[in-house]
């Protein structure tokens with residue numbers, strides 16, 4: 001997969017939140033987005049997922065232009081802010097319901113994904129009773145369960161304990177090894193630098209540096 005962002009700009013109520021962003025990314029790599037609160041990392045991720053439209057510029061994935069040749073990328077899994085799940089269903093039931101939309105993965109595969117993020121697929125606990133870390137793990141499982149080629153993870157380590165951080169770090173490396181294109185934002189600079197092959201440093205909606 002080749003992802004090209006060209007001259008992308010977005011203004012919300014007079015505020016420039018993305019300012020002439022251009023970048024290229026390809027499969028088999030982890031790309032980190034670094035920058036202060038409010039610098040535009042989440043907005044950029046949302047734009048790449050097709051969740052927001054931008055006034056200027058273009059996002060092209062494998063030669064297809066977003067908003068023209070496609071509404072959303074074909075094969076994307078994303079964890080952006082707090083995903084919504086049904087409060088009165090278990091984690092497994094929530095994922096099964098979502099998987100029924102595209103019918104890409106079997107029940108067994110969903111169980112495997114839950115185990116990968118350290119959740120027990122047989123746990124009957126309802127989502128509303130989940131701890132923050134369990135919610136985070138379920139959000140990550142949801143993002144990766146259909147084995148997307150493009151994985152977007154905004155602060156995946158939030159609320160995770162040390163073993164959770166280690167598990168998810170390994171999982172992200174494995175996604176890359178399996179050929180995914182991973183885009184990651186994480187406030188822990190060391191963690192981000194350790195995981196990423198390439199880092200885009202953002203400030204005020206712009207990319208100010210590439211590492």
Ligand SMILES: Nc1ncnc2c1ncn2[C@@H]1O[C@H](COP(=O)(O)OP(=O)(O)OP(=O)(O)O)[C@@H](O)[C@H]1O
Nearest residue numbers: 012013015017035036037038039040041042043044
């Ligand atoms: N729904 C919204 N309406 C208006 N402005 C918004 C909205 N969401 C975000 N913004 C603005 O867009 C800018 C970029 O926000 P964004 O969430 O992308 O930052 P971020 O880099 O992800 O920050 P953080 O590190 O805090 O997650 C900020 O100035 C923010 O105030």
